[in-house]
Amino acid sequence: MSDVADAPEAARPITSRRDPRYEVVMYRHVGVDGAWKLDYYRSHGGYEAATKALTQMSPSQVIDEVKASKLRGRGGAGFPTGLKWSFMPPVDGRQRLLVVNADESEPGSFKDRYIMEDDPHQLIEGMIIGCYAIQATKAMIYIRGEYVKGYQRLVGAVREAREAGILGKNVLGTEVEVDITVHRGAGAYICGEETALMNSLEGLRGNPRLKPPFPAQAGVYGLPTTINNVTTMTSVVHIITRGAHWFSSMGTEDSKGTKLYQISGPVERPGVYELPMGASFRELIYDLAGGPKGGEAKGFFPGGSSTPPLPWTDEYLDMAMDYGSLAKAGSMLGTGGVIVIPKEKDIVDAMYNVVRFYAHESCGKCTPCREGISTWLPKMYQKLLAGLGTREDLDLMEEMVRNSRGTAFCPLADACAMPVQASFKWFRDEYEFIVDNGRPMYTKNDWWEA
Amino acid sequence: MVELDTIPAYFADKQEVLDEILGRYPEYGRRSAVMPLLWEVQNAERYVSEARIAEIAEILGMHPTEVKGVMSFYSEYHGEPVGKYHLQVCSTLSCSLAGSDQLYDYLVEKLGIVNGETDAEGRFSIQRVECLGSCGTGPVLQVNDVYYERVSRTRCDQLIEALKHGDMPDAWRERGGDNESAEKADFLMSAASGRASTGEGEG
Numbered sequence: 001m002s003d004v005a006d007a008p009e010a011a012r013p014i015t016s017r018r019d020p021r022y023e024v025v026m027y028r029h030v031g032v033d034g035a036w037k038l039d040y041y042r043s044h045g046g047y048e049a050a051t052k053a054l055t056q057m058s059p060s061q062v063i064d065e066v067k068a069s070k071l072r073g074r075g076g077a078g079f080p081t082g083l084k085w086s087f088m089p090p091v092d093g094r095q096r097l098l099v100v101n102a103d104e105s106e107p108g109s110f111k112d113r114y115i116m117e118d119d120p121h122q123l124i125e126g127m128i129i130g131c132y133a134i135q136a137t138k139a140m141i142y143i144r145g146e147y148v149k150g151y152q153r154l155v156g157a158v159r160e161a162r163e164a165g166i167l168g169k170n171v172l173g174t175e176v177e178v179d180i181t182v183h184r185g186a187g188a189y190i191c192g193e194e195t196a197l198m199n200s201l202e203g204l205r206g207n208p209r210l211k212p213p214f215p216a217q218a219g220v221y222g223l224p225t226t227i228n229n230v231t232t233m234t235s236v237v238h239i240i241t242r243g244a245h246w247f248s249s250m251g252t253e254d255s256k257g258t259k260l261y262q263i264s265g266p267v268e269r270p271g272v273y274e275l276p277m278g279a280s281f282r283e284l285i286y287d288l289a290g291g292p293k294g295g296e297a298k299g300f301f302p303g304g305s306s307t308p309p310l311p312w313t314d315e316y317l318d319m320a321m322d323y324g325s326l327a328k329a330g331s332m333l334g335t336g337g338v339i340v341i342p343k344e345k346d347i348v349d350a351m352y353n354v355v356r357f358y359a360h361e362s363c364g365k366c367t368p369c370r371e372g373i374s375t376w377l378p379k380m381y382q383k384l385l386a387g388l389g390t391r392e393d394l395d396l397m398e399e400m401v402r403n404s405r406g407t408a409f410c411p412l413a414d415a416c417a418m419p420v421q422a423s424f425k426w427f428r429d430e431y432e433f434i435v436d437n438g439r440p441m442y443t444k445n446d447w448w449e450a
Numbered sequence: 451m452v453e454l455d456t457i458p459a460y461f462a463d464k465q466e467v468l469d470e471i472l473g474r475y476p477e478y479g480r481r482s483a484v485m486p487l488l489w490e491v492q493n494a495e496r497y498v499s500e501a502r503i504a505e506i507a508e509i510l511g512m513h514p515t516e517v518k519g520v521m522s523f524y525s526e527y528h529g530e531p532v533g534k535y536h537l538q539v540c541s542t543l544s545c546s547l548a549g550s551d552q553l554y555d556y557l558v559e560k561l562g563i564v565n566g567e568t569d570a571e572g573r574f575s576i577q578r579v580e581c582l583g584s585c586g587t588g589p590v591l592q593v594n595d596v597y598y599e600r601v602s603r604t605r606c607d608q609l610i611e612a613l614k615h616g617d618m619p620d621a622w623r624e625r626g627g628d629n630e631s632a633e634k635a636d637f638l639m640s641a642a643s644g645r646a647s648t649g650e651g652e653g
Contacts, residue, residue, distance in 0.1 A: 107543055149623075203520065206524070
């Protein structure tokens, strides 16, 4: 971009090593030794966006800018960020809170981890801007327990920022007050669900709460709370630096800006790639990640294991990776974590792995999830894999997951039921093969590299 | 309980640590400190005993059963001692497609313990865990707090040998995608010199 001369560092675009058309914005410092230190961050344009927001813009102008950028939440649900911020009640003297959901636990997702490990100040800067916009003086980061390196880096970065006057009573020399507490989880996928996260933050078991009330009305400690994903926050930094127009000029009709896509499974170069929204799966899987390793693939999860898998056809590979296209195809963009399923991996086995994950992570609060998803369904998969299943079992499983949709207290049960349903839709032949023959269609079971 | 009388309280001589943890949360949110207090104890003692649970409950004005209720909800807190090296093998789909099932079987064979067990010397314990957020660089093995990524058969042998000698290697940190660290610095240099500055991301 030529119109970024006022941001010296950003004037020098860093592009993807695999395709120079794609500028790397949020991930420019990831993988650079020492990038997590304040000196590095400041010498590369860091905290200029926060300074701009706090000194040249009013809180409502910041919200308007984010609304105009059409940024949608990057945690999975894709709710418009500016709109979410505007749901905060008028300032009434109560403490207001910004909470960052860094409980990244969706299988296939690993974009937040590298930001927190390699570029924590970028997240802190986004949080300062977010706090200013919603007029909160207190912010919390809920980071999953396993991310110890990220936790340490964040705690270190918050300390550095406090000492440098970037956090505290007078942020960057202004009258604005912001402080950040980093809260470490301890291993529970469900805490990525925002109401469960709030319970966990309050020192309770991480069971979800009923909505409404929504967090903006009664969130953590019953106070007005806004909860955003890590890369939603880091997107805001660049929206403020370069303007809403820069962001909204990229992408498709309903999905703007760049997004961090992740790709895993057997491809040549798995990892995180930053792309404008609307790039196709084929570009990500083949052009950037080098395509499936040593052979064919038969399907892929488009955005984490809770998004219904799609078959490996031109129709789906050429589809734009945006919210609308995937909804039309009966799936979801989710976190943008693509998992490639190789042809040689039996789908019944692959889906058992997915089902086992949700069974393990069910909080046990409500009956449909505890008894259906968490208890009955994995047993049915075990029965199939033991070669004891029948055609009637398949019909029953399909009926059961269909009927379980929408019956559970929170989205976790659906997150399991939907991909199972899709696997029956696209790969029913493999289910039928295993019940008819007593053995899976594909038997390869050594996936380990020497 | 006998333990309560014989073992000095964990926080008895750590007032500063305690104050720092409690100070992270507002007074009306004192209970939020339950997770960091459990972490503090577990980091020092490798598990959280009944006596420590009672102590944390006392500090926070909770009932010990409530603290235990919180603790048992999360898979990372241990109510019994784990090994000096607690091996956490990710078993979720992406890692499974990179060989984590075979990695687990191999560890079982090599160490003679299975999921949930600790060996007789208290040196190794194994836990099969769900997605560790290292899907692009699997299979991943987390030893205590440290991630070892892309653990091939050869690298697994190296790691276990080192651990057997009481030597814990630095994390094997991998990033994959556009961000392999070894190449990244070179790449930034070439980008700075203008080689790669043609794009503007509209794609």
